[in-house]
Amino acid sequence: MYKEIDYSLVYNFLNPVIWGGILIYLMIDMKRKYIKTKLTKKQIVFISLISAIHIIIYFYLGLVFGFSKSPYSHKVVDIIKNCIIEILPIIGIEIARYILTKKNKNKKRSLILITIILSLLQVNYYILLKAFSNIEELFEYIFGTFIPLIASNFLYTYITLKESYVSILIMKVPAKILELLVPILTKTNWFIIGSTELIYSIIVYLLFKFKDVENKERTKPKTTNKASKFSYTLIIIMCSILVLLVAGVFKYEPIVILSNSMKPIFERADIIIYEKADIEKLSNLSINTIIIYKLDDKYIAHRIVAKVKEEGNIKYKTKGDRNNLEDNELVEVTQIKGIYKFHIKYIGMPSILLYELFNNKSEK
């Protein structure tokens, strides 16, 4: 049923018109009630730095994962049209958030409700409804888009309470304009984009928290918050390293084991860490090396038992330590993802549970 709705009409026309109308009403309302919206120079510099960091992180991810041609049209008319379509709702949402949060600043439940409603207004329901047909896509949508969206909206509500909607606009509008103008966009996936947005939201939240504490300490006796600053920084760094490790940015990459074919070296639910290697190294592997290779959609970690040369190419015969027979097909160098280094016992159990829940297609 949802396919019959013209979503481009919603995006191109209804969304900017509705938010434009709300914006005009709110501007008049704001003037009437003399709501203070000015920021100090220090606040502007601070929030601009945060915005710049966001843009730098986003494009830095491109250096790691690669760039792709931007799908946005770069004709002047289209750029103006895109700016109106994209930025008008942002301004409308943020001014609405500002007025609603200021009116309910001491009502915790109302603030939570306002944040959730404003988040829901930004959801692409076409994608959400489509994702319901596939549990894997639904999971990816929830964790890659929905939760980061909710987290960033809670952050925006928090900043709005502390400062003004102008702070949020400084954070969001330049990033959006840049996205519409630059000819390239970062090539990445739901995990990277979702976790980056989450970590970024937490970092900004902590920066505001500590800034707030420091401001209060100027008037009150000093309390030590160095230890908590250090522990929070450490947690953020560890989360970032975990994300980069799982995403395969480093030379070493983890993979979850789903079968017992290599028992007792490693078994189901263990996580093995393998080293990515170049073609030259992979062409000169010795017998007994445990390799991780891809066959169809599956990743297999088995031991090399023989090396053969076929049509001038090096190929490997492999076997699971616990299996009676060697693997049917010879493994080509191009199929090999890496060389086994070490494993960690049982920590892949949540992945196994998810795999069984989703009955995923790829067995690792």
Add this chain to the structure above:
Amino acid sequence: MKSRTNIVIGSLIIIILLMSFAYSTFATQLTINGTAEIIGEWNVKITDVTAQYVSEGCDAGETQFTNTSVTFNAKLFKPGDYITYSIMIENSGNINATLDNINFTDDGVNGSSAIIYKYSEPHPILTAGEQTCILVQVIYDENVTEMPSIKTKTITGIIEYVQGD
């Protein structure tokens, strides 16, 4: 303040861990992503590639695809054999898209010169929510008289859409 911050940090760790476990379980594909604002969503991608028809004794091989590219490894045996692959492309975002580039290349001298291919043009305009299909026919040239030693061909296609009017 500290306990509230701890709850926020704790939630972050739990979500990141859950995402990490899920990511290491799922097969992943790279997509183009903008920043977190999702009012306008670009989501045009290849959703499925299947071998619709395979002549008897031929092998459609492994097909691989990303959001914008597809690779087939066709193995054909005798003149007249053919395999038809269908590539489904869907615009799941809310921005209308126009075909910018469609280009198929093969593995040249590493593949069989007797194997040729042709493809149908997809819809040049893909409005939000619309799907289109490209049919790629890989054919063992009927006019070939010699039996070549290589009977396989790897074909890679790139299909790129950009924002339409």
